[in-house]
Amino acid sequence: FSASDVTVIFVLGGPGAGKGTQSHRLVETYGFTHLSAGDLLRAEQKRPGSEFGELISQCIREGAIVPMEVTVKLLENAMRDSLREKSGKEDVSGVKGKFLVDGFPRKMDQALKFEQTVCPARFVLFYDCPAEELEKRLLERGKTSGRTDDNPESIRKRFATFVETSMPVVDHYEKEGRVVKITATTSIDDVFKETQKQLTERLG
Ligand code: UP5
Ligand code: MG
Secondary structure, eight states: OOGGGEEEEEEEESTTSSHHHHHHHHHHHHOOEEEEHHHHHHHHHHSTTOTTHHHHHHHHHHTOOOOHHHHHHHHHHHHHHHHHHHHOOSOOTTOOEEEEEETOOOSHHHHHHHHHHTOOOSEEEEEEOOHHHHHHHHHHHHHHHOOTTOSHHHHHHHHHHIIIIIHHHHHHHHHTTOEEEEEOSSOHHHHHHHHHHHHHHHHO
């Protein structure tokens, strides 16, 4: 597909900030396609015959970032699949699509690679939430989520990676004036209202 036919918005924020929750709502309201990099990696991890399964499961448990080639490829394939499904055509040139790319890019090299080889993002939705609130949400979710990284030790590692590696990505886009920052500490409904307001300003 061609970069000029697709709109991409990156959805970033600490672990548990509400990226997935808000993206789901945006799909219902605006017709975006939601692609969670974490969900794509978890699916690839389970896919029989995947050469990356063990690597992915280790990275996720350790809160470490999977090498960018793997994630960029999964995202690009998911975008193409979505365009194919939407159009019913094998050749997707000229098919338009708009995507929320959730939880990506979380390292500078991924950001540059994706924007150079797949397509530039329109802007970044950044859900801002302090660590204490994030920890509370993740421990609560961990009671039922079955996620291998919703335990105190993995959560600590995810935070550290977020602060050291992923915040610099947000700062980079901030300097370019491409970040829409949203306070994520209020209720899910209120965060969504604020998101809608900001999106309407940006997208019309
Ligand atoms: N909740 C949500 N909003 C709330 C609100 N306003 N008030 C109260 N509660 C709220 O929400 C988390 C929980 O909080 C839920 O129970 C929700 O009900 C509640 P959710 O919407 O799931 O938050 P989200 O930001 O999506 O949290 P998630 O845990 O998915 O974030 P992570 O960034 O940690 O996870 P992700 O799946 O993106 O990545 C997992 C791992 O994959 C990474 O650690 C990394 O190892 C790997 N990865 C890569 O290597 N590369 C990538 O590019 C991406 C991921
Ligand atoms: Mg998520």
